[in-house]
Amino acid sequence: MLGILIKILLLGFVDATSLWAGTFLLAMHNYLALGVLAVATLAINYVYLSKRSKASRWLIPGTILLLVFQVYPVIFTASTAFTNYSTDHYLGKSEAITRILSNNVVQVDGSPDYALTVVHQGQTMALLVANADTGEVQLATSGGLSTVKDGQLDADGKPIPPKGWKAYTFDEALNLGDALTNFRSPMGDGRYMAALGVDAAAESQSLLSYDASKNILTDTTTGDVYKEKQGAFYAPDGTMVTPGWHVAVGFQNFSEILHDKTVKGPFVRVLIWTFVYALLSVIITFILGLALALILNHPRIKGRKALRSILILPYAMPGFLSVLIWAGLLNDDFGAINQVFGSHIPWLTDPFWAKVATLLVQLWLGFPYMFLITTGAIQSIPAELAEAASVDGAKPRQILMKIKLPLLMVSVTPLLIGSFAYNFNNFGGIYLLTGGGPAMDDSPIAGATDILISYTYKLAFGSGHGNDYGLACAISILIFFIVATVSTISFTRTRALENLS
Amino acid sequence: MTSVGTHRVVKQKKRKMKRDRVWWRYLVAFVAILFALAPLVWIILSALNPTGGLATVSISKDMLGLDNFRTLFNDPDYPYLRWYKNSLMVSSIAAVFQVMIGTMSAYAFSRIKFKGRRMSLGGLLLLQMFPQLLSLVAIFLFMSKVSDIVPALGIGTFAGLILVYLGGSMGYNTYLIKGFFDTIPRELDEAATVDGASANQIFFKIIMPLAAPILAVVALLAFIGLMNDFVLASIFLTKTEDTTLAVGLHGLVSGKYETNWGVFAAGALLAAIPVVILFQLLQRFIVEGLASGSVKG
Numbered sequence: 001m002l003g004i005l006i007k008i009l010l011l012g013f014v015d016a017t018s019l020w021a022g023t024f025l026l027a028m029h030n031y032l033a034l035g036v037l038a039v040a041t042l043a044i045n046y047v048y049l050s051k052r053s054k055a056s057r058w059l060i061p062g063t064i065l066l067l068v069f070q071v072y073p074v075i076f077t078a079s080t081a082f083t084n085y086s087t088d089h090y091l092g093k094s095e096a097i098t099r100i101l102s103n104n105v106v107q108v109d110g111s112p113d114y115a116l117t118v119v120h121q122g123q124t125m126a127l128l129v130a131n132a133d134t135g136e137v138q139l140a141t142s143g144g145l146s147t148v149k150d151g152q153l154d155a156d157g158k159p160i161p162p163k164g165w166k167a168y169t170f171d172e173a174l175n176l177g178d179a180l181t182n183f184r185s186p187m188g189d190g191r192y193m194a195a196l197g198v199d200a201a202a203e204s205q206s207l208l209s210y211d212a213s214k215n216i217l218t219d220t221t222t223g224d225v226y227k228e229k230q231g232a233f234y235a236p237d238g239t240m241v242t243p244g245w246h247v248a249v250g251f252q253n254f255s256e257i258l259h260d261k262t263v264k265g266p267f268v269r270v271l272i273w274t275f276v277y278a279l280l281s282v283i284i285t286f287i288l289g290l291a292l293a294l295i296l297n298h299p300r301i302k303g304r305k306a307l308r309s310i311l312i313l314p315y316a317m318p319g320f321l322s323v324l325i326w327a328g329l330l331n332d333d334f335g336a337i338n339q340v341f342g343s344h345i346p347w348l349t350d351p352f353w354a355k356v357a358t359l360l361v362q363l364w365l366g367f368p369y370m371f372l373i374t375t376g377a378i379q380s381i382p383a384e385l386a387e388a389a390s391v392d393g394a395k396p397r398q399i400l401m402k403i404k405l406p407l408l409m410v411s412v413t414p415l416l417i418g419s420f421a422y423n424f425n426n427f428g429g430i431y432l433l434t435g436g437g438p439a440m441d442d443s444p445i446a447g448a449t450d451i452l453i454s455y456t457y458k459l460a461f462g463s464g465h466g467n468d469y470g471l472a473c474a475i476s477i478l479i480f481f482i483v484a485t486v487s488t489i490s491f492t493r494t495r496a497l498e499n500l501s
Numbered sequence: 502m503t504s505v506g507t508h509r510v511v512k513q514k515k516r517k518m519k520r521d522r523v524w525w526r527y528l529v530a531f532v533a534i535l536f537a538l539a540p541l542v543w544i545i546l547s548a549l550n551p552t553g554g555l556a557t558v559s560i561s562k563d564m565l566g567l568d569n570f571r572t573l574f575n576d577p578d579y580p581y582l583r584w585y586k587n588s589l590m591v592s593s594i595a596a597v598f599q600v601m602i603g604t605m606s607a608y609a610f611s612r613i614k615f616k617g618r619r620m621s622l623g624g625l626l627l628l629q630m631f632p633q634l635l636s637l638v639a640i641f642l643f644m645s646k647v648s649d650i651v652p653a654l655g656i657g658t659f660a661g662l663i664l665v666y667l668g669g670s671m672g673y674n675t676y677l678i679k680g681f682f683d684t685i686p687r688e689l690d691e692a693a694t695v696d697g698a699s700a701n702q703i704f705f706k707i708i709m710p711l712a713a714p715i716l717a718v719v720a721l722l723a724f725i726g727l728m729n730d731f732v733l734a735s736i737f738l739t740k741t742e743d744t745t746l747a748v749g750l751h752g753l754v755s756g757k758y759e760t761n762w763g764v765f766a767a768g769a770l771l772a773a774i775p776v777v778i779l780f781q782l783l784q785r786f787i788v789e790g791l792a793s794g795s796v797k798g
Contacts, residue, residue: 024651058606058613059606065668068668070636070669071628072639077635077636077639080639292533295526309781314540317541318773318776321773324769325540326540328754329540372788456638457637457732476637479635
C-alpha cells in the first residue's frame with residue numbers, strides 16, 4: 001500500500017513538473033522540445049503504470065539523465081563542430097536581423113529634440129514627447145503619433161500626462177528595459193519616434209532595411225546592398241555586419257585547424273605539448289611510484305602502513321586545492337620554492353620553466369597513485385615464481401628485472417593507459433596552475449602550457465576575445481578521436497602481449 | 502599469504518648474506534615523506550601566520566595566530582562559509598542521487614533479464630570514453646537555452662549543476678554496484694520469489710540491507726569526486742556569493758597570491774580536512790578500487 005502511495009505521489013510530481021515546464025515551452029513556441037518532453041513524460045507514466053516492462057522501471061531515471069546530460073551534449077558537440085557558432089554568430093537568423101536593424105538606428109538629420117515622459121494606460125505603453133523647438137506635445141503610441149491639445153509641461157520641461165494616461169516614475173521607466181528601448185512609434189518614410197534613455201526621445205530611422213524576398217540589406221542613405229554569406233551580411237567592401245547568426249559551415253572548423261595559419265600554428269604547438277605533458281606525466285609519476293614501492297615495501301622497513309598513509313596524502317588532498325597551493329609555492333617573486341632555495345627561477349612566467357612546473361606539480365599529485373598500484377601489483381605476483389628462480393640460482397636483481405617487472409608491466413599497463421588518457425585532459429593540472437600561460441606571440445589565446453582541453457575551454461569561455469564555440473567543439477571531437485585511438489591501439493597491443501607471455 | 506611466503510624466503514637468504522643494510526631505504530622514505538608533506542606543512546604555517554605574506558620563511562611564536570581564519574569568516578567580499586555550505590550541499594545531494602540512480606540501474610542489470618541488456622552495458626562503457634569534460638561547450642550552450650525556458654534549472658543555479666552531475670550517474674557507479682550485486686547469491690531472491698515477494702520487496706528487503714555498507718562507501722567516494730569538481734562548477738556558478746569552494750577559492754587567489762595568500766591558506770586547510778579524513782578512512786576501498794582502473798577525477 002505504502003509503495004503504491006509513494007509511486008502515485010512521485011508520478012504526480014513528475015507529471016506536474018513536466019506540465020509546468022511544458023507551458024513555458026508552449027509560450028516560447030519551442031515545439032520540438034515540447035514534443036520530446038511529452039514523449040518522455042508519457043513513457044515514464046507507461047513504464048510505471050503498466051505491469052510489463054519490468055527492467056525499465058529500474059533503468060528509466062538514470063537513462064533519462066544519461067540521454068539529456070551525456071548523450072545529447074555529445075550529439076550537440078558533434079553538430080556544433082560543423083557550425084560557426086561563436087560570439088558573432090550566436091543568434092538565430094531572424095533574431096540577428098531584428099538586432100541589426102535596431103542597432104543601426106540614427107537620429108534623423110535636423111530633427112528637433114524631444115523631452116520624454118513614459119506613460120501607460122493599463123498595460124499599454126506610450127511615449128509622451130514635447131518638441132523642444134515648438135513646445136508641441138505629442139502622444140507616440142505603437143500605432144503612430146497624435147497631437148495632445150493644450151499639452152502642459154512640468155517644472156523640468158517634461159510633458160504632463162493627458163487624461164486617461166499615467167506616468168511611470170523614473171525607476172519604473174528604468175525597469176522597463178528592452179520594452180522601452182525597443183519601442184517604436186512609426187512616423188512614415190521609415191522614420192519613427194523612439195526613446196533615448198528615459199527622459200528624451202528622438203525621430204530615428206534605421207540605416208538599413210531588410211528585404212526578405214531578396215534576402216538582402218539595403219543602406220537607406222547610400223543605396224549600398226549587403227549580401228548574405230555564411231551566416232552574416234557583408235557590406236560591398238567586405239566588412240561584416242554584426243551580429244551574424246549560426247549556420248552550418250561543413251568542415252570549415254576542421255580545415256581551419258589544418259590550413260589556417262593563425263589557427264594551425266598554435267594548435268599544432270598545443271597538440272605536441274599535450275602529448276608530451278601526458279606522456280611525461282605518466283612516465284615520471286610511474287618511475288617515482290615504482291621506485292618507492294620497490295624500496296619501501298621491504299620486510300625490514302618498520303611502519304609501512306603509516307608510511308603509506310603519509311605518502312598518499314598528496315593523492316588524498318582535493319586536486320584543485322593542491323594545484324592552487326602549488327601555484328602559490330611556485331610564485332616567481334614571493335613563492336616558497338624560490339625563497340627557500342634562494343633561487344630566482346621564473347616558474348610560471350617563462351615558457352620552459354612553466355612546463356617544468358606543470359610536470360613537477362603532476363609528479364607530486366600523481367606519484368602516490370602509482371605507488372599504490374605498483375605496490376598492489378608486486379604483492380599479487382605469485383611468490384613461487386621468485387622462489388623457483390632463486391632456487392635456479394637467479395640473483396635478486398635478475399629476479400626483479402626478468403620476472404617481477406615484466407609481470408608487473410602486464411598488470412599495470414591498462415592503468416597506465418588510463419592515466420595517460422586522464423592526463424591528456426588534465427584540465428585542472430594546467431589551468432589552475434598557469435592558466436595555460438605564459439602567453440605566446442603566435443596566439444592571443446593559446447599559452448605555452450595550454451593543453452588541448454584548456455585551449456578549448458579558453459576558446460569557448462575565455463574573456464578578452466570573441467568566443468568560438470564551433471572551433472572549440474571541433475577540437476573536442478579531435479580530442480575524443482585521439483584518446484580513443486591511442487587507447488584502442490595500446491589496449492590491443494597489451495592484449496597481444498598478454499597472449500604471448 | 503603469498504607475500505608472506507616471499508618475505509620468509511628473502512629473509513632467510515638475507516640472513517645468510519651476513520650484513521644487510523636497510524638504512525638507505527629509511528633515507529629514501531624520509532626524503533619521500535619530506536617531498537609529500539612539505540607543501541602541506543607550508544600551507545598550515547601560512548594559514549597560522551597572521552602577516553599573511555607568501556614570503557615569510559621563519560617561524561616564531563608571535564607569527565602564530567588565527568587572524569587569517571577571522572578574516573576568512575568575516576570578509577564580505579569572499580563569503581567562505583557560504584561556499585563551504587554550497588559545496589557540501591551540492592556534493593552530498595548529487596552523491597546521494599548518483600548512488601540511488603546507479604543502484605537502481607545496477608539492480609536491473611544484475612537481476613532482471615531483458616532484451617538489449619548486454620548491448621546497454623557495452624554502450625554505457627563506450628560512453629565513458631567521451632567524458633562530460635569534452636562536451637563542456639555543448640552542456641553550457643544547452644543549459645543557457647534551458648535558462649531561457651526554466652530559469653530555476655539553468656546557468657547559475659545549483660539545481661542545474663546537480664542535474665548535470667547526475668547525467669554521469671549511470672556510468673562508473675553502475676558498474677561498481679552491479680559488480681557487488683553479482684556477488685549476492687541469486688538463491689536468496691529466488692527463495693523470496695517463491696515465497697511471493699515482489700521485485701520491489703526483494704530490492705528493499707534483501708539486496709539493499711546487504712549492500713548498504715558498500716553503497717555508503719560508493720556514495721562517499723562520489724562525494725569526494727564531486728567536491729573536487731572545478732570545471733563544471735566554474736561555468737555554472739559565476740557569481741562570487743553563490744559558488745562552490747573550488748570556484749570561490751580559485752577566484753580568491755588567482756592573480757592575487759601576494760595579498761590573499763594567508764587567507765587562502767586558511768581556507769584551503771579547512772576545505773581539505775574533511776576530504777582528507779574521509780580519504781584516509783576509506784583507504785582500503787580506494788586501494789581496491791584502483792586495481793579496477795579508476796583514476797581520480
